[in-house]
Amino acid sequence: MKNDQQQFEKTLPPFKLAIIGIGKISYGSHIPAALSSPLVKLVGFVDPETGRAQQIANEFGLSVEIASSITDMKGEVDGALIATPNHLHAPLAIECLQNGMHALIEKPLASTVQEGLDIIDMEKQSGKRVAVGYCTRFYPNFQLLKDLLDEGYFGTVKKFAYQFGTPGGWATFSNYLMKRQHIGGGVLVVTGTHFLDRMLHLFGFPDDIQLKDDSLGGPEANARMFMKFGQGAEHILGYVHFSKTTALPSGLVLDTEKGHVLLPDNMKDLVLYPHDQPDLAINLSRINGKPSPASQFQQQIEDFVLSCQLNRKPMVSAEEGLLSLRLLEKAYQHREALPDTWYEKNGRVQ
Amino acid sequence: MRRVAVFGASGFAGTAIVERLLARHDVEVLAIIHSDGSAWRLFRRLDITLQQVDIISRQQVRDALKGVTHVVNCTRGTDNVMLHGLSILLEEAKQAGVQHFVHISSVLIYGDKPSPDSVHETAHTDPQTNAYGILKLKQDQFVQAAARAGLPSTILCPPNIIGPSSYLLSGLINMIKQDQFGLLDEGNTACATVDVANLAKAIELALFNGKGDGTRYFVTDNYNTTWAELTDYLLPLTGKTKAISIRKQDIERHTQVPKVSYNPLASIKHLVGSNVREALRLDPMLCKIDMFFRRIVAKLPGHLEEKVRLTVEGPTSIAKVSHEAPINWQFCSAQMRGVFHSCDLLQKDLNYTPDVTFHESMQAYIKWHNSMRGYDTEFASILKRLA
Numbered sequence: 001m002k003n004d005q006q007q008f009e010k011t012l013p014p015f016k017l018a019i020i021g022i023g024k025i026s027y028g029s030h031i032p033a034a035l036s037s038p039l040v041k042l043v044g045f046v047d048p049e050t051g052r053a054q055q056i057a058n059e060f061g062l063s064v065e066i067a068s069s070i071t072d073m074k075g076e077v078d079g080a081l082i083a084t085p086n087h088l089h090a091p092l093a094i095e096c097l098q099n100g101m102h103a104l105i106e107k108p109l110a111s112t113v114q115e116g117l118d119i120i121d122m123e124k125q126s127g128k129r130v131a132v133g134y135c136t137r138f139y140p141n142f143q144l145l146k147d148l149l150d151e152g153y154f155g156t157v158k159k160f161a162y163q164f165g166t167p168g169g170w171a172t173f174s175n176y177l178m179k180r181q182h183i184g185g186g187v188l189v190v191t192g193t194h195f196l197d198r199m200l201h202l203f204g205f206p207d208d209i210q211l212k213d214d215s216l217g218g219p220e221a222n223a224r225m226f227m228k229f230g231q232g233a234e235h236i237l238g239y240v241h242f243s244k245t246t247a248l249p250s251g252l253v254l255d256t257e258k259g260h261v262l263l264p265d266n267m268k269d270l271v272l273y274p275h276d277q278p279d280l281a282i283n284l285s286r287i288n289g290k291p292s293p294a295s296q297f298q299q300q301i302e303d304f305v306l307s308c309q310l311n312r313k314p315m316v317s318a319e320e321g322l323l324s325l326r327l328l329e330k331a332y333q334h335r336e337a338l339p340d341t342w343y344e345k346n347g348r349v350q
Numbered sequence: 351m352r353r354v355a356v357f358g359a360s361g362f363a364g365t366a367i368v369e370r371l372l373a374r375h376d377v378e379v380l381a382i383i384h385s386d387g388s389a390w391r392l393f394r395r396l397d398i399t400l401q402q403v404d405i406i407s408r409q410q411v412r413d414a415l416k417g418v419t420h421v422v423n424c425t426r427g428t429d430n431v432m433l434h435g436l437s438i439l440l441e442e443a444k445q446a447g448v449q450h451f452v453h454i455s456s457v458l459i460y461g462d463k464p465s466p467d468s469v470h471e472t473a474h475t476d477p478q479t480n481a482y483g484i485l486k487l488k489q490d491q492f493v494q495a496a497a498r499a500g501l502p503s504t505i506l507c508p509p510n511i512i513g514p515s516s517y518l519l520s521g522l523i524n525m526i527k528q529d530q531f532g533l534l535d536e537g538n539t540a541c542a543t544v545d546v547a548n549l550a551k552a553i554e555l556a557l558f559n560g561k562g563d564g565t566r567y568f569v570t571d572n573y574n575t576t577w578a579e580l581t582d583y584l585l586p587l588t589g590k591t592k593a594i595s596i597r598k599q600d601i602e603r604h605t606q607v608p609k610v611s612y613n614p615l616a617s618i619k620h621l622v623g624s625n626v627r628e629a630l631r632l633d634p635m636l637c638k639i640d641m642f643f644r645r646i647v648a649k650l651p652g653h654l655e656e657k658v659r660l661t662v663e664g665p666t667s668i669a670k671v672s673h674e675a676p677i678n679w680q681f682c683s684a685q686m687r688g689v690f691h692s693c694d695l696l697q698k699d700l701n702y703t704p705d706v707t708f709h710e711s712m713q714a715y716i717k718w719h720n721s722m723r724g725y726d727t728e729f730a731s732i733l734k735r736l737a
Contacts, residue, residue, distance in 0.1 A: 161729040163736065165722070167517075168360070168388025186394065217396035224724075239729040244390035246515060246722050253732040262735050273735065339721070342514040342714035343547070343706060 015305040018044035018077045018101075020070065020092055021084035022053040025106065030081055031060060033297035039305045044073055046080070070095050077101050079129075079308055081301065086184040090115035097126040104304040104314075106133040108193050109321030111184035113329050116322040123318055131304040131314035132321035134197040138296040138303075139267045142198060144286060145252075149202060154272070155257025157203075159237040162195050164265065165248030186219030189328060192242040195252070197316065197324050203229045203236060205323065211331040212338040221245045222338055225331060267296070352449075353417055354557065355380040357405065357439065358424030360389035362511060363454055366550040367422055372397060382414055384427070405435035408442065415446040420557050423453045432485050436492055444501040451503040452556045453493045454549075455566065457542065457691055458483035459507070462605075464689045471507070471566045471695055479607050494564035502562025506569050508549050509542035509691055510684075513711050514718035516546065519584065521681075523719075526581065526588045527737075529675040532596030534685040537578025542691050544570045545711035548704040555700040565699070568691040573708040577685050583712040587719055589737070596682055604679035622662050 017040050019026050034042045044065040047053040053066050067073045070080070070092065079102035082092050090110040096103045097119075109132050110116045123130045136142065148154060188196075188211070206227035213220035222245060227238040241248065251264040259274040268291070272282045292299060300315070307314035354371055358364040359381035371379045372395075382403045383389045392398055403410045405425055415421070421443050425431060436453075443451050460468040461478035475490075477483025490505055497503040510518050525531035544552075552569040581593050620626065631637040647658055696702040706714070720726050724733045 159729065159732065161724060161733050161736075163724060163733065168390060187390070215394050218394045219390075221390035221394045222722075226727075237728075239724060239727060239733075241722075241724055243722065247520070248722065249736040251736050253735045255732050260732055260735055264736075342718045342721075344710055344713060 012039065012309050014041035015039055015309065016041050016043045016076055016078040017301070017305075018042075018046060018065075018073060018080045020046040020080050020082045020096075021088075021106075022047040022049070022056050023083060026081075026083045027056055029295075029297045030083055030301070031056070033295055033301050034081070035060065035062075036294065037298050037302055037305075039302050043075055043077060046070055046073065070099060070101075079103065079304070081133075081304075082106060083133075086189065087111050090119055093119050093130065094122045097122045097128050097130070100126070100128065102129040102131075102304070102308040104131045104133060104301065105321070107197070107321070107324075108132075108184075108189060108328070109318060109325055113322065113325045116318070116325045120318045120322060129304070129308045129311075129314065130318040130321075131300075131307060132197075132316040132318065132324075133300060134194060134316045134321075134324075135296040135300045136194045136198060136265075137201065137315050138299040140289065140291045141263055141266075141268055141270045144270050144284065144289065145261070145263050146202060148270075148284070153258070154254070154261055156234070157236050158255045158257075159239070160203075160252060160254045161239040162199070162252045163241040163243075163248045164191060164195065164250040165241070165243030165246045166191075167245060167247050185328060185332065186213065186215060186223065187221055187242045187244045188213065188223040188225075188331065190219075191244065192223060192225075192240065193324055193328065195240060195242075196327055197320070199238065199240070200320070200323050200327065203238070205327065206238065207231060207235075209327070209331050209334060211335040213335055214338045214340050215335070220338075224338060267291075351376065351378050352419045352558075353378040353380060354420040354422065355382055355414060355418040356422045356424065357382045357403070358426060359383050359400075360392060361424050361426065362515065362517060362546060363508070363549055363553075364422075364424035365391050366513075366546045367424070367553045368392065368398065370547075370550040370554055377420075380414070380418065384425070405431055405439055408438050411438050411442045412445070415442050415448065418443075418446060419449045421448050421451045422553055422557065423451070429485060433488060433492070436489050440492060440496040440501060444496060444499065449502060450557050450560055450562055451493070451496070451501055452553050452560065453489065453503065453505050454553075455490050455505050455507045456483065456486045457507050457509045457568070457687075459487040459490060460689075462683055462687065464687055466689065468689050469692050471568055490566065497562065497564030502560070503564050504556040504560035504562065505564065505566040506549070506552055506556060507566055507691070508544045508569050510544070511546055511549060512543045512571075512708075512715065513546035513706070514714050516715060519715050520719075522581075523584050523587050525678055525681065526584060526590055526593050529594050530678045530681075532594040532677055532682060533577055533581060534596055534598060534601065534682065536595065537576055537581055537593070537685075539577055539685045540688050540690050541575050541577045541580050541685075542570055542687070542689070543573070543575060543580070543708060543711070545704070545706040545708070545714075547706045547711075551705050552696060552700070552702055555696075555702055559700050561699065565695075567696040567699070567702075568693050569696055569702070570691055570693045571704050571706070571708045571711065572693050572697075573704075574690045575708050580712075583716065587716065596677065598686065600677075601679055601683050601686060604677075605683045619662060619664065624663060 017034055019030055022045050034040045042064055045053040046067050048068050050066050050068050057064050065075050080096045081104045083106040089105050093103045093105050206229050208228040210226045213223040222243045224241045229236040254261040259272050262271040270284045274280055303315045354377050356364055356368050359368050360383045368379055368381050371377050381392050381398055381400050401414055403414045458480050459475045459477050461476050462480050465473055467473040475487055477487050493503050493505055512519055549569055627640055631640050647655055
């Protein structure tokens with residue numbers, strides 16, 4: 001069946017893709033991913049900094065159309081990958097859909113729930129597809145965890161904890177982080193939303209959320225969230241911590257009936273520490289599971305292309321992207337200050 | 351109102367001085383950063399003016415210094431940034447009429463094995479082979495020259511910077527966990543420290559009360575601690591009951607700078623060795639040439655072919671495989687410094703006293719560490735799986 005599909009996919013015409021926003025994520029991930037995909041023909045770069053876009057096109061040896069706006073694009077485009085600062089996602093996505101293009105939007109879907117709803121409205125009106133760039137959904141170890149949880153392999157899940165932290169992050173080409181209002185949130189949006197999407201996929205929408213962050217008016221650098229999924233005896237407790245100031249060993253740990261389950265952020269491992277054999281660590285994998293040689297960014301673009309060409313749901317739809325926005329909005333509504341003083345006396349600096 | 355520009359504001363010390371100055375309310379603080387990737391601790395507050403400046407760009411530095419009365423330099427980076435960038439910053443600060451310039455140096459200007467008299471600043475500076483120390487000493491010389499030329503300046507020399515979010519302490523925890531750090535002489539060697547809050551206080555004092563004659567001051571916690579005491583605080587965070595022991599002669603053996611010797615025969619052997627040939631074979635023409643020579647060698651009688659191969663590549667070498675974790679000898683060599691730097695001069699000239707004791711600093715670090723790792727929550731037991 002899979003082979004039949006692969007054969008069929010080979011017969012499809014190359015998907016004409018334009019990339020909007022030629023920043024660091026496009027340069028480092030999306031452009032190489034599009035170029036390595038046999039399903040895609042890269043036809044255009046859209047960026048107000050046309051000089052830099054042309055320079056990057058030259059660097060990859062590309063003769064693509066360079067335009068400063070979508071309306072300036074003259075050539076035919078099937079779909080666009082939007083990788084701009086977050087506050088531009090919604091207006092650009094709507095413009096793409098209005099101009100007959102499908103849209104793959106870098107995470108998050110938009111800056112606000114209302115903007116997300118506007119995108120979904122336009123998706124329906126236009127008959128075009130919208131997918132959201134939560135590329136970590138394509139991690140093979142995450143997909144295996146999802147399957148095993150659905151099969152009930154680990155028994156009941158009691159609680160989980162996730163953390164991810166780096167001392168800083170990458171520097172953007174456009175320095176848009178300096179314009180703090182453009183980020184649309186802090187580490188919870190910039191870093192956290194990847195895991196929050198996966199969490200929603202695994203456990204659904206939490207019933208209770210408590211966010212503690214260290215914002216002093218600007219975007220927070222540290223965010224801790226405590227959550228409860230479900231009510232009564234069967235509920236699951238969740239904890240997440242995202243940091244842009246501190247390196248943290250990253251990954252997800254679940255406390256299940258069978259044992260602790262560790263999903264490191266390395267794409268490949270899934271480890272079970274059984275309760276009844278405390279000296280054992282079992283690395284789980286499918287006997288016939290062969291990981292794709294393509295990067296998660298290539299898989300994401302190809303999933304988007306096939307969802308457009310075969311009219312099927314993408315891995316992460318606009319509705320799922322909207323759910324992430326609802327979660328972020330709810331979390332920020334109930335935020336509390338994260339304790340940030342460490343000295344017992346005298347010291348004035350944390 | 352005084353306007354203080356902190357260059358390198360997103361670093362550990364830079365952020366601390368920015369936050370300390372912001373709490374004063376009688377100075378305007380300009381936080382200068384190189385890129386937007388690592389300034390998240392500053393982004394989170396809106397009461398701060400952030401500016402992105404490439405210190406190598408004279409025009410950008412000139413623009414940033416407009417109206418600035420005081421400058422703190424906490425920048426780090428490439429040799430070019432640290433030397434050429436600093437000289438631009440000093441020249442433009444003088445041009446802009448800056449009233450005081452504070453430069454953060456390092457005790458490494460006295461070398462990895464400082465002389466016993468480097469308890470005091472007047473000791474002879476000699477960074478020996480320490481590359482960072484050599485750069486920092488050159489920087490000090492630039493600053494002292496600028497002070498002589500009329501830019502009021504002060505140099506502060508911190509040893510190991512500790513306190514919440516200290517990279518040194520977090521790195522040490524990881525090394526202890528993985529047996530990459532060992533204690534020399536059971537840890538009874540001198541460990542000079544300064545809490546980041548104390549360093550920020552010293553910067554503030556130097557900015558507004560410094561003599562400006564380019565004097566260099568040690569800034570410390572004014573407490574003579576040892577590596578054993580420091581490690582004892584951290585051991586509960588590592589899951590270990592003690593750190594391994596190491597010997598002085600092993601540190602010396604692993605950290606001595608190898609003598610570079612040039613051997614033309616060895617270079618030729620390397621050039622025609624299998625690794626280089628494998629890389630060259632990627633080129634179609636060079637691949638053909640290589641195949642030509644290989645065919646010639648293949649036609650030689652068996653024992654001759656073997657002799658050529660042995661001459662070119664040498665005998666098969668098998669390296670010893672140790673059962674022990676690789677120790678970070680460079681880091682461990684810090685235990686051989688053996689000197690407590692005194693902050694008496696800073697106390698005398700600028701009335702410096704540490705706000706935070708060594709004990710309070712370590713307690714604060716532990717509190718911070720446990721909070722960051724979620725060990726203060728009911729999820730601690732599962733989060734320890736990630737450690």
